[in-house]
Every structure is written in C-alpha cells, then in structure tokens.
Amino acid sequence: MKLEASLTAENINQKLLSVEYAVRGPILQRAQAIERELEKGVPKPFTRVVRANIGDCHALGQKPFTFIRQVLALAACPELAAAAAVPEDVKQRVQEIRDDCIQGSVGAYSPSAGLSLVRTRVAQFLEARDGVPASADDVHLGSGASDVIKAVLTMFAEQVDGKPSAVMIPVPQYPLFSGTLSELGLVRADYQLAEEQAWALQPHELERAYLQASEAARVRAIVVINPGNPTGQVLTRENIEEVIKFAYRRDLFILADEVYQENIVSKPFHSFKKVMHEMGAPYSGMELASFVTCSKGWAAECGLRAGFVELLRLQPRVAAAFRSARAVMQCPTVLGQCALDCAMKRPVPGEPSYPQFAAELAAVRRVLADRTATAYHTFNTIPGYFCNPIDGSMFAYPRVEIPERAQAAARELGLSPDEFYCLRLLEETGVCVIPGTGFGQRAGTFHFRTTILHPRDEFQHMMDCFRRFHQTFLENYS
Amino acid sequence: MKLEASLTAENINQKLLSVEYAVRGPILQRAQAIERELEKGVPKPFTRVVRANIGDCHALGQKPFTFIRQVLALAACPELAAAAAVPEDVKQRVQEIRDDCIQGSVGAYSPSAGLSLVRTRVAQFLEARDGVPASADDVHLGSGASDVIKAVLTMFAEQVDGKPSAVMIPVPQYPLFSGTLSELGLVRADYQLAEEQAWALQPHELERAYLQASEAARVRAIVVINPGNPTGQVLTRENIEEVIKFAYRRDLFILADEVYQENIVSKPFHSFKKVMHEMGAPYSGMELASFVTCSKGWAAECGLRAGFVELLRLQPRVAAAFRSARAVMQCPTVLGQCALDCAMKRPVPGEPSYPQFAAELAAVRRVLADRTATAYHTFNTIPGYFCNPIDGSMFAYPRVEIPERAQAAARELGLSPDEFYCLRLLEETGVCVIPGTGFGQRAGTFHFRTTILHPRDEFQHMMDCFRRFHQTFLENYS
Numbered sequence: 021m022k023l024e025a026s027l028t029a030e031n032i033n034q035k036l037l038s039v040e041y042a043v044r045g046p047i048l049q050r051a052q053a054i055e056r057e058l059e060k061g062v063p064k065p066f067t068r069v070v071r072a073n074i075g076d077c078h079a080l081g082q083k084p085f086t087f088i089r090q091v092l093a094l095a096a097c098p099e100l101a102a103a104a105a106v107p108e109d110v111k112q113r114v115q116e117i118r119d120d121c122i123q124g125s126v127g128a129y130s131p132s133a134g135l136s137l138v139r140t141r142v143a144q145f146l147e148a149r150d151g152v153p154a155s156a157d158d159v160h161l162g163s164g165a166s167d168v169i170k171a172v173l174t175m176f177a178e179q180v181d182g183k184p185s186a187v188m189i190p191v192p193q194y195p196l197f198s199g200t201l202s203e204l205g206l207v208r209a210d211y212q213l214a215e216e217q218a219w220a221l222q223p224h225e226l227e228r229a230y231l232q233a234s235e236a237a238r239v240r241a242i243v244v245i246n247p248g249n250p251t252g253q254v255l256t257r258e259n260i261e262e263v264i265k266f267a268y269r270r271d272l273f274i275l276a277d278e279v280y281q282e283n284i285v286s287k288p289f290h291s292f293k294k295v296m297h298e299m300g301a302p303y304s305g306m307e308l309a310s311f312v313t314c315s316k317g318w319a320a321e322c323g324l325r326a327g328f329v330e331l332l333r334l335q336p337r338v339a340a341a342f343r344s345a346r347a348v349m350q351c352p353t354v355l356g357q358c359a360l361d362c363a364m365k366r367p368v369p370g371e372p373s374y375p376q377f378a379a380e381l382a383a384v385r386r387v388l389a390d391r392t393a394t395a396y397h398t399f400n401t402i403p404g405y406f407c408n409p410i411d412g413s414m415f416a417y418p419r420v421e422i423p424e425r426a427q428a429a430a431r432e433l434g435l436s437p438d439e440f441y442c443l444r445l446l447e448e449t450g451v452c453v454i455p456g457t458g459f460g461q462r463a464g465t466f467h468f469r470t471t472i473l474h475p476r477d478e479f480q481h482m483m484d485c486f487r488r489f490h491q492t493f494l495e496n497y498s
Numbered sequence: 499m500k501l502e503a504s505l506t507a508e509n510i511n512q513k514l515l516s517v518e519y520a521v522r523g524p525i526l527q528r529a530q531a532i533e534r535e536l537e538k539g540v541p542k543p544f545t546r547v548v549r550a551n552i553g554d555c556h557a558l559g560q561k562p563f564t565f566i567r568q569v570l571a572l573a574a575c576p577e578l579a580a581a582a583a584v585p586e587d588v589k590q591r592v593q594e595i596r597d598d599c600i601q602g603s604v605g606a607y608s609p610s611a612g613l614s615l616v617r618t619r620v621a622q623f624l625e626a627r628d629g630v631p632a633s634a635d636d637v638h639l640g641s642g643a644s645d646v647i648k649a650v651l652t653m654f655a656e657q658v659d660g661k662p663s664a665v666m667i668p669v670p671q672y673p674l675f676s677g678t679l680s681e682l683g684l685v686r687a688d689y690q691l692a693e694e695q696a697w698a699l700q701p702h703e704l705e706r707a708y709l710q711a712s713e714a715a716r717v718r719a720i721v722v723i724n725p726g727n728p729t730g731q732v733l734t735r736e737n738i739e740e741v742i743k744f745a746y747r748r749d750l751f752i753l754a755d756e757v758y759q760e761n762i763v764s765k766p767f768h769s770f771k772k773v774m775h776e777m778g779a780p781y782s783g784m785e786l787a788s789f790v791t792c793s794k795g796w797a798a799e800c801g802l803r804a805g806f807v808e809l810l811r812l813q814p815r816v817a818a819a820f821r822s823a824r825a826v827m828q829c830p831t832v833l834g835q836c837a838l839d840c841a842m843k844r845p846v847p848g849e850p851s852y853p854q855f856a857a858e859l860a861a862v863r864r865v866l867a868d869r870t871a872t873a874y875h876t877f878n879t880i881p882g883y884f885c886n887p888i889d890g891s892m893f894a895y896p897r898v899e900i901p902e903r904a905q906a907a908a909r910e911l912g913l914s915p916d917e918f919y920c921l922r923l924l925e926e927t928g929v930c931v932i933p934g935t936g937f938g939q940r941a942g943t944f945h946f947r948t949t950i951l952h953p954r955d956e957f958q959h960m961m962d963c964f965r966r967f968h969q970t971f972l973e974n975y976s
C-alpha cells in the first residue's frame with residue numbers, strides 16, 4: 021500500500037515553493053481572520069478592518085464608469101437594448117464590438133491576441149498618446165497585464181553561455197515581478213531606487229546591479245515600473261533617457277510597466293516608446309515591451325481582467341514563438357476586451373455619453389489629487405515618518421522609523437521589523453497595509469505600502485490611525 | 499553600434515520554439531487568407547469557407563442562453579435592472595453574486611481562487627453529480643480550463659532523481675497538452691487510444707508507454723480526456739477503473755480533463771472522482787485534478803474564459819505552493835465567474851427563467867444528438883472513411899484512407915499525407931478541418947478532426963463536401 025502522496029514538497033516544481041506575493045499574503049489572511057472575529061463579537065480596539073493592501077479602486081469605493089458598464093451589459097445581452105434606456109453611442113459601440121465577434125457573440129473565442137477591433141483601438145490610443153505610429157499587430161491582449169507580463173518574462177527563461185538568465189527589477193518593486201521570476205527560475209538582479217532622489221533610477225546603481233548579477237548570471241532584461249508601484253513617483257524624461265542608454269549599452273530588453281500612466285495628478289507622463297523614438301537611432305531600434313491594463317487608469321476594472329502588451333521590434337521568429345505559446349491558451353476574456361475597448365476610446369464631447377463620463381472622470385481625478393496631497397502631507401508631519409512626493413499610482417510608501425527595542429521584539433517573533441510594525445498596526449487599529457519586505461527596501465530602512473483611494477472619511481480615519489498608532493508605538497518601544 | 503536584437507531565436511526560451519497548437523495553426527491561416535481572397539472576388543470552386551477547426555459552439559451558431567446573458571448584463575450594470583424586463587430569478591442571482599463582490603462590483607479583484615459563492619456552487623454541482631462530498635476549498639477557478647490545466651502541469655516541471663519528469667497523454671490528444679508540456683519542458687509519454695476498441699485506454703498500452711518513457715524520464719502523471727477530444731468517445735466505468743488501478747500501481751497523479759462531461763448524447767458519464775470514491779481504499783485516497791469549463795457543456799461560453807480545477811487530496815505544502823503561484827496572477831475574470839455560477843446552478847422548474855432555459859437546452863441537445871448521429875452515419879458510408887461511435891464532445895475524428903500516390907504528392911510538398919488531404923479539402927471545398935497530425939494518430943493511419951455543431955444546412959453541405967471531395971481525391975490519386 022502506498023503511504024505517500026505522489027506530489028510532494030520534495031518533488032513538486034521547486035521554483036513554486038519560493039513564489040511569494042505579499043499583497044495577498046499573511047497580513048491579509050490575518051486581516052480576514054480579524055474580520056471574522058469582529059463578526060462573532062470578539063472585542064477589539066476598533067469596529068472594522070480598513071483594507072489598504074491592494075490597488076483596487078472599485079473595492080475602495082470608486083463607482084464603475086456608466087459608459088463601460090452599459091457597453092458590457094449590452095454586449096452580453098443585446099436583447100436588452102430595446103428595453104433599456106441607454107444612449108445611442110453605447111449601442112453603436114456594442115454594434116462595433118459585436119461585428120468583430122464571430123456570430124456577434126462575446127461567448128465565441130476571439131483571436132488569441134484579441135479582437136482585431138480592440139487591438140486597432142489600442143494602437144490608435146498609443147498613437148494619440150505618443151505621436152508615434154503604432155500597429156495593431158504589435159498588440160497582444162491578456163487576462164490582465166499580469167498575464168502578458170508573465171508571458172513576456174517566460175521568453176527569457178533560458179541559459180545563455182551556460183549561465184542562467186537574470187532580469188533587473190527595481191527595489192522596491194511590485195511583487196508580481198519577484199514572484200514570476202521565481203516561478204520561471206530567472207535570477208533577480210535588484211537595483212535600488214534612490215529614495216533620497218524621489219525614487220529615481222541612478223545610472224551608477226543600474227551599472228552596479230548589472231555587474232554584480234553578471235558574475236553568476238547573464239543579465240538579459242530590465243523592468244521599469246513607471247509610475248512606480250509601490251513608490252508612486254513619475255520618472256522624468258531625462259531619467260528615462262538614462263535608463264534607455266544604459267539598457268542599450270548593456271544590450272538589455274526593456275520591460276516598461278506603465279500601467280499607472282493615467283493615474284497621475286499633474287506631472288507629464290513619458291512613455292518609453294516615445295522617448296526611444298525621440299532619441300533616434302540607435303535607441304529607436306531597440307526592442308520594447310510596454311504594459312497597460314484596464315485594472316488601472318480611470319477605468320480601474322480589475323475584476324474584468326484585461327490588459328495588453330505592445331511588443332516592439334521583435335525578431336520574426338521570436339514573435340512567432342510568442343504567438344504560438346499564447347494561442348495554446350485560446351484567448352483573453354472577450355468581455356474584458358470590451359472594457360478595454362472603452363478605456364482606449366472614451367466618449368468625447370458631443371457624444372451622448374460624454375457629460376456623464378466627464379463628470380465621473382472628474383470625480384476620479386479629484387479623489388486621486390486629494391488623497392495623494394493629503395497622504396503626502398500627513399506622512400511628512402508624523403514624527404518618524406518620511407514620504408517622497410506622490411506623483412500618481414494609487415499608493416504611498418512611507419519610510420518609518422522603528423526603534424531598536426521594537427526591532428528586537430520583532431526578531432523575537434521571527435518577523436522583520438516592518439512586518440512586526442504592520443501586524444501591530446493591524447491588531448491595534450484594524451488598518452491593513454503591506455510591509456516593505458513584500459516590495460523590497462534598502463537594508464536598515466523600513467516602509468509599508470498603503471493604498472490611498474478610500475472614501476474621504478475612511479481615508480481620514482486611516483490617516484489618524486497611522487498618526488496615533490505611531491506615536492504610541494514610539495512611546496512603547498523607546 | 500548594436501547589430502542584433504537582444505532577444506533572438508538562439509537565446510529565447512528554447513522550449514517556446516517547439517510549442518505548436520494545430521487548432522489555430524497553418525490550416526486556419528490559409529482559411530483566413532482564402533476568406534480574404536473571396537472578399538476580393540478571387541474565383542473559387544466555393545462561395546464561402548466553412549470553419550470546422552475549433553470547438554466553439556457560439557461561433558457555429560448556438561445562441562447564448564438567455565439566463566446567463568441576463569445575469570451577466572445586470573451584474574455588469576445593475577442600474578439596468580429597473581428598466582429592463584428581466585425575470586425575478588435573474589435579479590436574485592445577480593444580487594447573490596454582487597453580495598460576494600467587494601462593493602458589489604464585478605470590477606473589483608476577487609479572491610485568487612475565485613469568489614467564494616461561485617466555488618461553493620461548483621462544490622454543490624460536483625456533489626450532486628457524484629454523490630460524493632465536495633469542498634469549495636478544493637476548487638480553483640481559472641481563465642478557462644486551459645489556464646488551470648497549465649497551472650497544474652507546472653507543478654510537475656521538476657527533475658526527480660536526476661531525470662526529467664514525464665506526463666502521459668493520449669494519442670490522439672487535445673494539443674493544449676502537447677503544447678503546454680513543450681513550454682514547461684515536460685517529457686511527453688504518449689499512449690495510444692485503441693481506435694479498434696472505440697478509443698478505449700488499454701492497460702497493456704498504458705504499461706508499455708509508461709515503461710518506454712521511464713527509460714529516460716520519471717513518469718509522474720497521466721492525462722485522460724473523457725469525453726475525448728478529438729475522439730468523442732465516453733469511457734466506460736470499467737475502463738476508468740483500469741486507468742485508476744494503473745495510475746495507483748505506477749504512482750501517477752491523474753489529471754482528468756472532463757470538460758465535455760455535459761456534451762454527451764446518451765451514455766452515462768462517470769467522473770474519475772466518483773469512480774475512485776466507489777472503488778474505496780486505497781484508490782479513494784489518491785490525488786486527483788479534474789477540469790471543467792464554461793466553454794463547453796450546454797453554456798458553451800468560450801469567450802468568457804471561465805473554468806475550474808477540483809484538486810483533491812493535495813499535500814498541504816503542495817496546495818500552498820499552488821495557491822501562491824495563482825495569487826501572483828490576481829484572479830480569474832469575475833464576469834466569467836458569473837457565467838460559471840449560472841452553469842453550475844441552472845434554473846429549475848418553478849423559477850421564472852426555467853421555461854425559456856429548458857427550451858434553449860432542448861435545442862442544444864437536439865443539435866448534438868442529430869449531428870453526432872448524422873456525422874457517424876455519413877463518415878461510415880463514405881468509401882475509405884471509418885469513424886468510431888461519437889458519444890459526445892462536439893467533434894468527429896474519422897480515419898481516412900489516403901492512396902499511396904497522394905502520400906507521395908504530400909511528401910513532395912513536405913507535408914504529411916493528412917495535412918495534404920486537409921489542405922486540398924480546403925482549397926477545393928472551402929471546408930476547414932484540422933489534420934490528425936495536430937492531435938496524433940497511430941503511424942500509417944490518417945485522420946482529421948471536424949467540429950460537427952454547425953447549423954443543419956451548413957452541416958449537410960459540409961458532409962456533402964467530404965463525400966464528394968473524397969471520391970474525387972481517390973479518383974485523382976489511385
């Protein structure tokens with residue numbers, strides 16, 4: 021008789037054992053347990069958990085855009101169009117989409133790169149953004165940006181000259197990258213963002229990280245997250261040029277995670293594509309993968325799972341291999357593609373949906389402007405906190421002073437100081453944020469990431485919690 | 499100045515270069531080119547292309563189920579509920595789903611395994627199907643079954659005792675499996691289905707395939723597709739028991755692709771889970787992964803991308819690793835989850851949506867019963883064709899006699915005889931089917947796979963094309 025399972029921790033794909041994703045990690049599990057305790061009436065020093073762990077605007081109260089949702093509804097159930105009072109431009113959009121679906125059904129598989137209509141809209145969006153030609157053939161839709169980011173990284177999972185391949189990622193980073201590199205067996209080459217320079221990428225640090233990783237690995241690609249998650253900065257044009265020059269010199273493929281490009285308060289956004297183009301040869305001939313998603317931007321439709329990569333200047337055999345691997349998975353969700361279509365071509369003045377759309381957009385923008393300003397102000401007026409300007413995204417990543425005695429207490433529990441801090445914060449205030457350990461931070465510094473798009477009252481409550489909690493924390497451990 | 503791209507056919511992940519997916523391969527590309535030629539007025543011996551390459555019911559004219567689509571529409575846009583004349587049970591279902599979405603929005607991320615409501619519904623469906631307890635905790639939703647099949651296979655991508663891992667797959671198989679094994683670097687251990695025994699799995703053949711692959715690899719798992727794609731057979735209970743005993747003896751993890759379990763005309767479907775359970779110890783203690791999808795069954799919502807795996811009796815650390823890797827990708831599409839919810843809990847007598855639902859279901863069933871019978875009859879009355887009984891799925895996989903002279907003509911062109919056959923069929927009749935090479939077939943035999951769910955007239959036209967074409971083909975090459 022067999023005693024053991026056939027799949028065990030010893031013989032499972034060992035790379036999976038090291039995959040971590042802090043955003044949905046132990047602190048969230050504890051928060052969920054506390055929610056259940058609260059429901060059961062267990063007494064706590066607070067009445068509800070405030071979740072600030074994940075960048076999900078709808079979960080934080082942002083209302084879905086009416087235009088998008090009406091399009092989705094009628095794309096799913098065209099028969100409702102007769103009865104429902106929806107504007108003409110919604111009906112027309114639905115017609116355009118259905119014309120590109122086989123038999124007009126969003127329930128038919130689409131081409132594996134996505135509906136031709138939607139890819140064309142994406143290309144038009146990119147052209148309008150950059151003033152640089154874009155082709156629908158370079159656009160590959162996915163089930164969220166995560167899906168296509170993983171697909172692109174998969175291409176680098178190969179030994180070169182007997183060395184494993186490495187990919188440069190920022191510290192701090194969004195843990196999709198560290199997690200996916202782990203799963204793929206790609207070596208992480210960490211470069212530090214300069215906190216003292218508003219989280220800029222410093223060429224000498226890129227060079228250092230490259231050289232260090234090159235001892236044991238072949239560095240193949242560099243990931244840049246702009247605007248930053250968790251850091252919220254928007255890179256200057258000069259800084260992007262520096263990164264491009266560095267990547268060119270070191271023959272690195274650039275992966276530009278630009279998913280927060282529309283979540284910016286007032287700075288200009290420069291896409292890597294545009295900057296490369298404007299720099300001219302040889303930079304304008306480099307390969308590039310740039311990622312955008314419906315989960316972010318004003319639409320913020322995380323649950324619909326629609327994103328894309330624009331893949332530029334791939335060699336034909338490389339592009340063909342990418343396409344084949346994608347085709348095996350059939351296609352991204354067609355209703356997600358409908359939402360992406362709306363995000364790429366929004367209502368414009370003169371169209372019946374425009375007034376409501378414009379009002380909804382203004383509300384979203386107001387929330388972002390208000391919360392980034394308030395968070396920045398709050399974090400920089402809490403003694404022991406420091407926070408760089410928050411240009412955009414939907415996060416803040418303040419640095420927090422943690423007294424030596426608290427660090428010792430953390431060690432006792434086998435936790436890092438920032439994990440200990442976030443856990444205490446959760447237990448004492450109900451606020452759930454993610455420790456810097458989940459994203460990375462310079463040794464000896466401690467941070468947490470919080471989302472900041474909560475409704476005003478809840479947001480203010482959360483800010484008050486940080487202030488009060490930190491004061492008590494310092495008193496307890498000084 | 500750099501001369502080369504940084505990512506090339508030489509340094510890309512070499513495993514991607516061998517990924518093939520015939521269902522969307524060269525024959526489909528040629529069909530699309532012919533469609534464009536027809537549009538431009540290029541004369542052809544036919545007026546339209548009949549696509550029979552992919553198992554996509556909506557693309558073949560099946561109407562979406564009204565209940566599902568009304569639920570989707572209102573889940574996306576609840577405001578329409580007031581105006582639109584939808585039945586009360588639709589509204590109630592939407593309310594239940596929205597209660598499980600954060601802030602009631604399908605645009606918020608769900609838990610990465612899927613909404614708890616939907617996983618509970620899946621468990622209830624499985625319990626009702628098998629009379630065996632099922633737990634929502636064992637259910638993991640994905641963007642189609644493809645997504646979770648790949649995720650499960652990923653767990654086996656590990657060397658064991660210095661040998662690469664192998665997975666047993668049937669021949670013929672659905673090329674998702676061969677493609678994904680290629681991408682993951684898993685060795686294929688092919689076992690032949692017995693065409694002369696209605697595509698049964700023969701224990702001695704399983705044993706042979708196991709032993710042969712074991713010379714160079716460690717065989718870890720076995721994939722069974724039941725009902726079969728491309729073969730359309732439904733396995734007998736006895737045959738399933740034999741497979742389970744074999745897997746037990748050889749310590750193999752069973753992956754049961756049971757996506758066509760509801761696409762059966764009249765035979766009983768036995769799930770691997772139920773059979774294992776009824777066999778009792780030690781078999782009832784084996785691990786199992788079983789796959790179901792909304793793309794198939796009566797719903798046939800391919801474009802919505804919703805499927806699931808029930809993962810039974812995994813070791814806790816294995817389950818945890820699986821969960822972490824899934825979490826990195828956030829979650830499957832929430833609108834897809836809504837459709838799955840409807841597929842798992844359909845309207846029942848007494849509910850307002852039931853009469854229409856029942857009528858729609860009966861129509862779908864009639865089409866399947868009619869087409870399987872007609873295809874079976876037709877293929878067995880074309881001289882030179884042979885076709886096993888088609889119990890279900892939505893495909894036929896007839897064996898075709900290809901004269902020696904035609905085989906020589908194929909070799910001239912660098913094609914396999916069945917590729918040549920399908921290409922000629924396409925060029926002369928406009929019917930697009932996939933050569934057996936894409937699925938696998940015993941050496942020296944030739945097949946093609948055709949979907950069979952076209953509208954009656956188109957279906958009959960296609961059957962006539964096969965008959966006429968084959969006659970001429972035999973005449974030309976005899």
Ligand SMILES: Cc1ncc(COP(=O)(O)O)c(C=O)c1O
Nearest residue numbers: 164165166194249279313315327
């Ligand atoms: C920087 C960054 N990239 C990519 C993603 C992936 O988003 P999705 O898969 O929902 O499109 C996220 C999500 O939070 C993100 O923050």
Ligand SMILES: Cc1ncc(COP(=O)(O)O)c(C=O)c1O
Nearest residue numbers: 642643644672727757791793805
């Ligand atoms: C046998 C089999 N398994 C799995 C799938 C995957 O389907 P999906 O990813 O659309 O759920 C298919 C699709 O055709 C199939 O035929």
